[in-house]
Amino acid sequence: MGLWEAFLNWLRSLFFKQEMELSLIGLQNAGKTSLVNVIATGGYSEDMIPTVGFNMRKVTKGNVTIKLWDLGGQPRFRSMWERYCRAVSVIVYVAKSLTSLARNKCKWRGLKSITDREVCCFMVSCKNSSNIDMVIDWLVKHSKSKN
Template sequence: MGVWEAFLNWLRSLFFKQEMELSLIGLQNAGKTSLVNVVATGGYSEDMIPTVGFNMRKVTKGNVTIKLWDLGGQPRFRSMWERYCRGVSAIVFVVDAADHDNLPISKSELHDVLSKPSLNGIPLLVLGNKIDKPEALTKQVLTDRMGLKSITDREVCCFMISCKNSTNIDCVIDWLLASTVAHHSHADSCATASVYSFQAFFMSNYLYEWCKFWPCSDRSGLDVHLVV
């Protein structure tokens, strides 16, 4: 590999480096912190301490770095959900699928945060957790009771998972990575144009400096066509 090719590869890596930022929201005890731990380490613990405020963790999957914002689900923390969901790659709403009594509150909180203008169009991933419990709802019932079909201003996806048994966690990660690729596809096209524009600028200036030292009698018929 030549020096110029190596330089271009390095330059492209600056543009094409893929990162995503996720905000995990949902009521307390839904399993948000457990999900972060399972995604990051594959480990699960029954003795989780409720999140106070928020926690942030970075996880690398392949060539994608995922920044996870784990937001507290107690009533006093829900007002800050909107602030930490602004500009993220996706909003992940975790629901305890076995907690039937709190499902109306989950629905209300979800639709309330999605109504904020600052969050328009951000993809939504709803995760029905704790399907290892016999009283857990099915995906169809959860979809209906959470009113997910009424959300039409963004991409919406729903998975039923168990952090305890790692059920469908791989599917969640695959969806997130695929969503990141789609999210970055337009940006990558713009970045490619930027790289080649820089290449054209660099080469034209290089040729200009080189031609300054070329004897005038030898470059009277010089015709340079730069193709990028």
Template sequence: MTGIIKALLDWLRSLFWKEEMELTLVGLQNSGKTTLVNVIASGHFTEDMIPTVGFNMRKVTKGNVTMKLWDIGGQPRFRSMWERYCRGVNAIVFVVDSADHAKIDQARAELWSLLEKPQLYNIPVLVLGNKNDLDEALTAEELIDAINLKNITNRDMACYSISAKNQTNIDITLQWLIKHSKPKQ
């Protein structure tokens, strides 16, 4: 019975309140950006992923929220495009392979370089430490320290440990994005 009431309330809300968000997902190659987009869109994990060449865009509707997700390639040759696709979005999602300790310093440098761009000031940033299903994955607290996130004070910022594969903490990341996304200018 409560399921029916919840569905009815969700339907009524959808008549009067709709929200559109534009998000850009960036991060080093093999961090799980495309996998995350696919899990958000379909609710299913697929082992067979090919690296993103350039960018992909996908529109996903969750309840009353329609998200336009820009998935930008993480290989070095595509990183110069990150700023362009981050301009004017509601939030930036920076995905890190939290189990690949050898790439953490590079991820920190790329994130800080991106956030220094004047046109990106004040855009909220969500850092996701992906692959927490692996034993060697850093916790959210360890990732915050490793990437020096406590020193980012000019915007809304959060860091979560997730597993796109197991769909761990995907719901709270979406809730944070909906709550903290900056209205488009």
């Protein structure tokens, strides 16, 4: 990004609010609702009730308002994922931490083969709130804004 473009982006951020929609998908008990709660409140709870259908939550981080769609991961709800992923800025796939994923995160699910869009893999901990802010920063920077 050139200096002029960076300056214009900074100037826009002073006067314009950015909005983005984000759908969180993943298998049941992957941590989607925990991630939403940590992003929204900064708090973590061990006692989570499985999402039935979906939940939606709006969160403001700086000048960005994020609409988070937390989609149920049970097999009976997976058919609706496509509907909630069509018009969003970002799709986040949440997976439980696996040792093999930790060792080989870039090759997991063929992420390196996706070349027509921005893709990244982050290791986060909702319990310790580690890397959450880094993920939000990346998402905001790489999302297609709905201004």
